[in-house]
Amino acid sequence: MAGLATSFGSGAMTNSIDDIADQAEAFFVIGTNTTQQHPVIGMRIRQAVRQRGAVLIVADPRRIDLTDFATLHLRHKSGTDIALVNGLMHIILANGWEDKEFIAARTEGFEDFKALIETYTPERAAEITGVPVEQLQQAAEILAVNKPAAVLWAMGITQHTTGTHNVMSLANLQMLLGNMGVPGGGTNPLRGQNNVQGACDLGGLPNVYPGYQKVTLPENREKFAKAWGVATGDGLSDQVGLTATEMMPAAADGELKVLYILGENPIMSEPDTNHIRHCLETCDFILLQEIFPSETSPYADILLPGASFAEKDGTFTNTERRIQMGRKAIKSPGEAKPDWWITAELAKHVLAGGGRQIAEATYSGWDYENPAQVMDEIAALTPIYAGVSHKRLENGETFQWPVKDKNHPGTPILHVGQFSRGLGKFHAIDHVPPAELPDDEYPMLLGTGRVLFHWHGGEMTRRSKGLLEIYPHALIEVNEDDAAKLDLGENKRVRVSSRRGSIEAEALVTDRVPPGMVYANFHFPEASANELTIAALDPIAKIPEYKVCAVKVEAA
Ligand SMILES: Nc1nc2c(c(=O)[nH]1)N[C@H]1C(S)=C(S)[C@@H](COP(=O)(O)OP(=O)(O)OC[C@H]3O[C@@H](n4cnc5c(=O)[nH]c(N)nc54)[C@H](O)[C@@H]3O)O[C@H]1N2
Numbered sequence: 001m002a003g004l005a006t007s008f009g010s011g012a013m014t015n016s017i018d019d020i021a022d023q024a025e026a027f028f029v030i031g032t033n034t035t036q037q038h039p040v041i042g043m044r045i046r047q048a049v050r051q052r053g054a055v056l057i058v059a060d061p062r063r064i065d066l067t068d069f070a071t072l073h074l075r076h077k078s079g080t081d082i083a084l085v086n087g088l089m090h091i092i093l094a095n096g097w098e099d100k101e102f103i104a105a106r107t108e109g110f111e112d113f114k115a116l117i118e119t120y121t122p123e124r125a126a127e128i129t130g131v132p133v134e135q136l137q138q139a140a141e142i143l144a145v146n147k148p149a150a151v152l153w154a155m156g157i158t159q160h161t162t163g164t165h166n167v168m169s170l171a172n173l174q175m176l177l178g179n180m181g182v183p184g185g186g187t188n189p190l191r192g193q194n195n196v197q198g199a200c201d202l203g204g205l206p207n208v209y210p211g212y213q214k215v216t217l218p219e220n221r222e223k224f225a226k227a228w229g230v231a232t233g234d235g236l237s238d239q240v241g242l243t244a245t246e247m248m249p250a251a252a253d254g255e256l257k258v259l260y261i262l263g264e265n266p267i268m269s270e271p272d273t274n275h276i277r278h279c280l281e282t283c284d285f286i287l288l289q290e291i292f293p294s295e296t297s298p299y300a301d302i303l304l305p306g307a308s309f310a311e312k313d314g315t316f317t318n319t320e321r322r323i324q325m326g327r328k329a330i331k332s333p334g335e336a337k338p339d340w341w342i343t344a345e346l347a348k349h350v351l352a353g354g355g356r357q358i359a360e361a362t363y364s365g366w367d368y369e370n371p372a373q374v375m376d377e378i379a380a381l382t383p384i385y386a387g388v389s390h391k392r393l394e395n396g397e398t399f400q401w402p403v404k405d406k407n408h409p410g411t412p413i414l415h416v417g418q419f420s421r422g423l424g425k426f427h428a429i430d431h432v433p434p435a436e437l438p439d440d441e442y443p444m445l446l447g448t449g450r451v452l453f454h455w456h457g458g459e460m461t462r463r464s465k466g467l468l469e470i471y472p473h474a475l476i477e478v479n480e481d482d483a484a485k486l487d488l489g490e491n492k493r494v495r496v497s498s499r500r501g502s503i504e505a506e507a508l509v510t511d512r513v514p515p516g517m518v519y520a521n522f523h524f525p526e527a528s529a530n531e532l533t534i535a536a537l538d539p540i541a542k543i544p545e546y547k548v549c550a551v552k553v554e555a556a
Pocket residue numbers: 030031032033034036037038059060061062064077078079080081154155156157191192193447448449450451452453454455456547
């Protein structure tokens with residue numbers, strides 16, 4: 001789901017956690033609830049502010065915990081990040097605060113970009129975002145004075161129909177300020193799942209082979225066909241495949257007949273649950289590989305038991321591109337097997353069933369004995385992982401990709417001296433409103449996300465007694481003014497409805513959300529935010545607009 005392609009190639013942090021934490025003079029934290037969702041990084045930011053006086057700007061519609069440590073909280077309306085950042089860049093340019101040397105030497109497309117930015121006067125930006133002009137001025141000045149500044153973001157930026165453009169705007173900002181390729185700066189998407197970075201790196205995306213090698217390039221297809229023993233003529237497809245969010249409607253249309261779902265719980269995590277139920281019911285055959293029976297299992301024809309992280313060896317690649325060893329600590333229950341083993345067995349059976357054989361292959365042909373062999377194959381075919389082996393990791397080495405060869409130490413900062421595409425490109429990006437905004441019928445804005453105590457669909461965390469004691473059921477954040485208007489009374493139950501569905505839960509009456517906004521999570525099946533969300537997708541990354549839709553809120 002992640003894997004946002006930016007103008008810098010892959011969607012990865014350009015810098016390391018250490019160098020940002022130790023060397024950023026300022027942090028621009030936009031759309032990441034860092035202390036709750038990336039607590040280690042959140043703690044490092046708090047320390048940088050408290051212990052060495054780093055300046056923190058938070059841009060978030062909600063008053064998240066980090067705002068207590070911030071010099072400035074820009075509380076813009078959800079879905080107006082482009083207008084916000086364009087407004088800041090307008091002020092930077094108007095004052096001559098841009099890094100002229102960096103722009104001349106390292107970038108292109110500046111003139112077109114500048115022409116668009118000129119139209120985002122502070123007044124216009126304030127009008128769209130709801131942030132006062134004085135705060136925009138103050139934020140621009142903080143970024144101009146405090147160099148380097150690191151920009152950090154997460155799902156508050158990407159989960160929009162303008163997600164890719166939101167990211168490009170932040171890249172524009174960092175190039176304008178000359179904050180790229182230096183310690184303490186950079187564009188830093190905080191990746192979510194422990195190994196989402198690794199999954200994207202190794203081809204868990206519909207358009208690339210491992211290491212972001214495009215499937216549309218004939219030389220890449222040839223290389224992998226040869227290595228994998230795909231018979232000539234058979235060939236590897238030159239077509240870009242479907243994203244998870246495109247597969248669901250394709251299943252409902254009958255275009256897609258079989259779904260192999262591995263480590264995902266779409267009934268809880270995909271947008272518009274009613275629609276997802278329909279998609280899964282329509283699909284001919286569903287194979288689900290899980291560590292628990294989940295809300296999705298009733299839709300599966302076959303459930304394959306996977307071994308959990310603690311029951312297998314392998315690597316995780318974390319948010320700062322760091323490749324780390326995970327080791328088997330306990331035995332798997334029952335018949336559970338590591339995912340790599342199940343997938344390899346499945347592949348062998350599919351090949352045999354189709355009467356096909358693997359031609360002479362440079363690599364295994366699925367006969368792996370252990371995950372170290374899988375990594376050897378990865379290294380041989382994936383330039384950014386070329387120097388990675390379990391042996392090096394077992395010897396205590398630790399590295400961030402690209403790791404160019406067996407002696408290469410890895411790469412803590414990307415784009416030092418040069419961007420991967422040569423010159424960094426400025427993009428002229430206009431504000432476009434979210435797909436569905438409040439109206440008379442559904443007058444409030446719903447945002448969705450997570451809480452510290454639970455993990456996504458809650459399959460894992462709802463099995464923990466301790467966590468359930470602290471956070472036993474869904475809570476929906478409702479502003480104090482709205483709660484008073486709704487006359488919620490003692491039991492504080494609310495019904496929240498959208499054009500797609502309806503949920504009932506207890507309200508958390510708070511000033512964390514502004515008036516007119518409610519915030520729900522998707523940790524509990526009896527009141528999951530995704531009953532309400534809209535399956536409107538970013539046209540480039542195909543990520544859903546989880547962060548904005550229109551709802552009506554009533555006392556229940
Ligand atoms: N405890 C816990 N930790 C997790 C996870 C979990 O489920 N539980 N999940 C992991 C995963 S996979 C991910 S992707 C990350 C997600 O980490 P985050 O993205 O930090 O978490 P979210 O709660 O989705 O939302 C982030 C913030 O975006 C803000 N926001 C909403 N709309 C907008 C907007 O229009 N603009 C801006 N600028 N901000 C907006 C929200 O108020 C919220 O504070 O967390 C990871 N860490």
